[in-house]
Every structure is written in C-alpha cells, then in structure tokens.
Amino acid sequence: MKVANEASLQDIYSLLNIAVVGHTNTGKTSLIRTMLRSTQFGKIEDGAGTTRHVERATIFAGNEAILNLHDTPGIEDSHALSRQLKSISSQHKSLSAAEILEKFISTTPIDDPLEQEAKVIRQVLRSDVLLYVIDVREPVLEKYLIEIEILSKAMKPIIPIFNFIAEHTEELAIWRKKLAAFNIHASLEFDTVAFSFEAEKRLYQKIQSLVELHYDRLQKLINHRAKVWDQLCLSAAKRIVDLIVSIACYRESKCSQSNSTVNLAAAQKLKDFVRKAEQSCLGDLLAIFNFSEKDIALQKIPVSNGRWQLDIFAPGVLKSYGLDVGSAALKGAAAGAGIDLMVGGLSLGAASALGAIAGTGWSTFKRYGKEIKAKIQGTQWLCVDENTLQILYLRQYQLLAKLMHRGHAAYRADQIDTAATSASGKLPHNWPDIISILQQNPAWYKPSTSRNQNPQYHDIESKLIKALLGNDQNHLESVKM
Ligand SMILES: Nc1nc2c(ncn2[C@@H]2O[C@H](COP(=O)(O)OP(=O)(O)OP(=O)(O)O)[C@@H](O)[C@H]2O)c(=O)[nH]1
Numbered sequence: 456m457k458v459a460n461e462a463s464l465q466d467i468y469s470l471l472n473i474a475v476v477g478h479t480n481t482g483k484t485s486l487i488r489t490m491l492r493s494t495q496f497g498k499i500e501d502g503a504g505t506t507r508h509v510e511r512a513t514i515f516a517g518n519e520a521i522l523n524l525h526d527t528p529g530i531e532d533s534h535a536l537s538r539q540l541k542s543i544s545s546q547h548k549s550l551s552a553a554e555i556l557e558k559f560i561s562t563t564p565i566d567d568p569l570e571q572e573a574k575v576i577r578q579v580l581r582s583d584v585l586l587y588v589i590d591v592r593e594p595v596l597e598k599y600l601i602e603i604e605i606l607s608k609a610m611k612p613i614i615p616i617f618n619f620i621a622e623h624t625e626e627l628a629i630w631r632k633k634l635a636a637f638n639i640h641a642s643l644e645f646d647t648v649a650f651s652f653e654a655e656k657r658l659y660q661k662i663q664s665l666v667e668l669h670y671d672r673l674q675k676l677i678n679h680r681a682k683v684w685d686q687l688c689l690s691a692a693k694r695i696v697d698l699i700v701s702i703a704c705y706r707e708s709k710c711s712q713s714n715s716t717v718n719l720a721a722a723q724k725l726k727d728f729v730r731k732a733e734q735s736c737l738g739d740l741l742a743i744f745n746f747s748e749k750d751i752a753l754q755k756i757p758v759s760n761g762r763w764q765l766d767i768f769a770p771g772v773l774k775s776y777g778l779d780v781g782s783a784a785l786k787g788a789a790a791g792a793g794i795d796l797m798v799g800g801l802s803l804g805a806a807s808a809l810g811a812i813a814g815t816g817w818s819t820f821k822r823y824g825k826e827i828k829a830k831i832q833g834t835q836w837l838c839v840d841e842n843t844l845q846i847l848y849l850r851q852y853q854l855l856a857k858l859m860h861r862g863h864a865a866y867r868a869d870q871i872d873t874a875a876t877s878a879s880g881k882l883p884h885n886w887p888d889i890i891s892i893l894q895q896n897p898a899w900y901k902p903s904t905s906r907n908q909n910p911q912y913h914d915i916e917s918k919l920i921k922a923l924l925g926n927d928q929n930h931l932e933s934v935k936m
C-alpha cells in the first residue's frame with residue numbers, strides 16, 4: 456500500500472471519497488484495513504470509542520490513486536444527536552435536512568459531548584458514498600434506526616456492510632428487512648473475518664453502480680486487484696508444490712548392515728530436512744500474503760514465533776488431521792515415526808500394500824525384483840512416510856485457505872475447528888499416484904532444468920496447483936499459463 460502523500464494533492468481531491476461510518480465497535484477500522492491490505496492503518500480494539508478522529512487512506516491501482524477511504528469515530532449517542540438536530544431544525548425552519556447537518560457541525564464546539572458525532576457528520580457531508588458498517592449480532596435497536604435516519608439526511612448513497620455475518624443468517628434477514636423500510640437495498644455481506652476477493656469485488660461494483668462518474672477508475676482497481684490476487688495465489692500454490700515435491704522426493708541413505716545409532720542419525724537428518732523445508736515454506740507464504748505476527752495471532756493460525764506449534768513428527772499430529780494412527784504406529788516401529796523405508800524405487804509402505812516384500816508370487820517378483828534385490832543387497836533409504844506427506848499437504852492447504860480468505864480481525868475459535876476437520880478430505884485426486892511418481896524420482900527434490908522440463912513433473916505440478924487453489928476459475932486459467 457502507498458501512503459496518501461505520495462499522490463499529488465490535486466489527485467487526492469478529485470478522487471472518490473468514501474466514508475466508513477456506523478455505530479461504535481462494529482468493525483469500521485477492520486474493514487478499512489482489509490480493503491487497504493494493511494495491518495498498519497488505525498487502531499483496532501474490542502471496545503467502544505477506539506477511533507477518535509477521522510483518518511484518511513488512499514487506495515491505489517499500481518501507481519494510480521483510485522479512491523479515498525475515511526475512517527470515522529463510532530456514533531455513540533444517536534438519541535442525543537437526534538435531539539440536537541431537532542432543536543436546530545425548530546430554530547431554523549427553512550433549512551433543508553442537509554443544511555441542518557451543516558449547521559450542527561458549525562455550531563458544535565470542541566469538547567462538546569457530541570464532538571465525536573460532529574466529526575462523523577462533517578466527513579459524511581464531504582463524502583460521495585457512505586459505507587455503513589453493521590454488527591448483525593446486535594438486535595435492531597431504535598438507536599441504530601435513528602443513526603440511519605440521520606445519515607440518510609445527508610442525501611448520500613449508503614451501502615450497508617453487514618459484518619460478523621458468520622452463523623447469523625436470521626439476524627441478517629431482520630436487518631435487511633428493516634433497512635428496506637429506509638429504501639436501502641444494495642447491501643453487502645462482508646465479514647472481515649471471512650474476507651474474500653469476490654466479496655470485495657462486489658463492493659466496488661456496487662459503488663460503481665452508485666457513482667457513475669468514477670466507474671472507469673473503479674474498474675481499473677477491480678482489474679488490478681484481480682490480477683494481483685491471482686498472481687499471489689498462484690505463487691503461493693507453486694511454493695507449496697515445491698515443498699511437497701522436495702520432501703516426497705527426498706531420501707536419506709541407510710545401510711542395513713550398520714548399527715542403529717547410524718540409522719538414528721540418518722532418520723534425524725531426514726526429519727531435520729523436512730522441518731526446515733516446511734519452515735522455510737511457511738515464512739515464504741506469510742511473506743507472499745504480507746502476514747505479520749499480529750495477523751497470525753489474530754487469525755489463530757497455529758504458528759508461534761514463525762514456527763508451526765505442532766511439530767510435523769509429533770505423535771498427536773496424525774490424530775488431529777484424522778489420519779490412520781494405527782498403521783503409522785506399525786510402520787513407526789520399523790523405521791521411526793513419520794519415516795518409511797525405501798528399497799530401490801519403492802517405499803516399504805507402498806511395497807507392503809502390493810505384497811512385494813512378502814514376495815510370494817513370481818509376477819510380483821518380476822515387477823519388483825530389482826527393488827527386492829536391492830533390499831537384499833542392503834541398499835536402502837529412508838524417506839518420509841505417506842502419513843507425514845498427507846499432513847504436510849493438508850497443513851499447507853489449510854494455511855493457504857486462511858491466507859486467501861484473510862481478514863484483519865480475529866477468527867472465532869469454532870471457525871478454526873471446522874476448518875481443521877473439513878480439510879482432511881481434501882487430498883488431491885490421484886494423490887497416491889502422484890506420491891509414488893515423486894518417490895521414484897529422487898533427483899526432483901530440488902529444482903533443475905531437466906526436472907522443470909519433464910512433462911510428467913509438469914503434470915504433477917499443475918494437478919497439485921489446481922487442487923490447492925480449488926475451483927476458482929480465475930486461478931485455474933492462470934495455472935494453464
Ligand atoms: N469475529 C469478528 N471480529 C471482528 C470483525 N470485524 C471486527 N472485528 C473485531 O471487532 C472489534 C472492533 O473492531 P474495530 O475495527 O476496532 O471497530 P470500529 O468500528 O472501528 O470501532 P470504533 O473505532 O471504536 O468505533 C475488534 O476486536 C475486531 O478485531 C468480524 O468480522 N468478525
């Protein structure tokens with residue numbers, strides 16, 4: 456984000472001015488942060504009266520300034536404000552509704568109990584559009600209706616933004632009905648927690664329909680944001696694919712004749728490689744989406760000091776992802792938790808599933824003879840087991856989903872839980888095949904020209920990217936490249 460003073464003053468004054476208004480503590484500042492993609496703007500607190508002054512921020516499309524957002528203090532006493540306006544109206548009967556508001560701001564001294572409200576009304580009168588932020592969890596009290604009535608006197612288009620909408624559909628319907636009575640229909644559900652690029656796009660499209668004069672500029676912003684967003688998501692998905700590939704392909708050599716201390720050291724080396732690789736990917740993903748430590752805490756991403764709270768090889772990790780603890784324990788007994796044995800190009804897990812290790816049938820031996828021979832000769836490797844690879848994928852999948860649906864406000868704990876369990880069914884289609892191919896191509900563990908030009912690798916890469924980005928058509932288009 457660029458700061459306002461980078462644009463010329465003339466530019467700034469010709470821009471569309473949007474005031475973000477509403478009752479106190481409804482999420483006005485949070486909404487602006489989300490729209491700006493910045494956690495630095497203003498102050499957010501769970502309590503009334505956090506924002507005390509009007510603050511402006513400019514939104515850019517590349518280098519071009521597009522619009523000004525004005526954060527305002529929350530309206531606290533709409534009853535008193537209404538009484539004051541009525542009193543002005545009775546003294547100046549010829550004044551229009553908007554003129555009464557002007558009179559109110561010019562006659563309200565500093566330190567007046569209604570000083571905050573005067574600041575809000577001043578900005579409302581200087582703006583082209585009002586975003587009226589509503590906490591839908593609140594009942595539709597008279598004080599809110601009075602607020603809306605006062606704001607509508609300014610004769611500016613009002614777009615209600617319904618905040619805190621998750622699991623509050625009934626309340627949302629009541630709010631909608633009440634607002635319709637004020638002839639306000641063009642509302643938007645914009646939970647700053649579950650922010651999505653699509654919701655933001657709809658907001659700009661609504662503004663476009665209300666202020667024709669700024670249509671083209673807003674379209675530039677919509678296009679710019681779409682492009683940036685697609686690029687961000689794509690590079691994040693590519694980063695995750697890099698991680699999965701490097702870990703699935705990685706092997707650590709193990710000699711079957713050597714003592715257990717040597718093998719323990721090899722297992723440790725493999726685990727360290729995995730932890731380090733995942734750590735580096737986490738850092739990159741947070742950087743791509745510009746997430747700070749504070750965001751991580753606010754969004755309850757299970758990361759502390761830039762590290763995953765739960766070690767990928769910790770015993771509890773399997774259960775928390777709904778994976779098969781029993782089979783992992785069996786393999787763990789042979790090779791150490793999270794680690795599998797590999798003979799030739801085949802991991803022990805995959806080979807046992809095919810009966811190759813039992814090696815009873817001639818056809819099995821013919822197919823896997825080389826691997827079995829390699830095992831007999833003592834050429835063995837350690838590799839990461841199937842469960843660990845699944846956890847690795849699911850963890851990045853969930854993280855990406857959170858980063859892509861960012862908001863700068865706090866997640867509720869119950870939302871995290873649902874996200875954690877529902878992701879367990881989201882392994883990519885053909886996952887076992889993908890992993891098996893990767894495991895048979897150890898040279899792919901780091902980027903190289905031959906790897907990147909390999910059609911089979913390319914196919915795996917695009918399958919994983921598609922799985923990570925879900926059904927979003929825009930992203931899928933970009934994946935085709
Ligand atoms: N769960 C959830 N919390 C939110 C959402 N939006 C805002 N919050 C939280 O609500 C509280 C108030 O948010 P602010 O952005 O400071 O609200 P405000 O309207 O600017 O408040 P004032 O400046 O005091 O009028 C903060 O604790 C936010 O983290 C939301 O959509 N969901």
Ligand SMILES: [Mg+2]
Pocket residue numbers: 483484485497498499505506526527528529
């Ligand atoms: Mg605020």
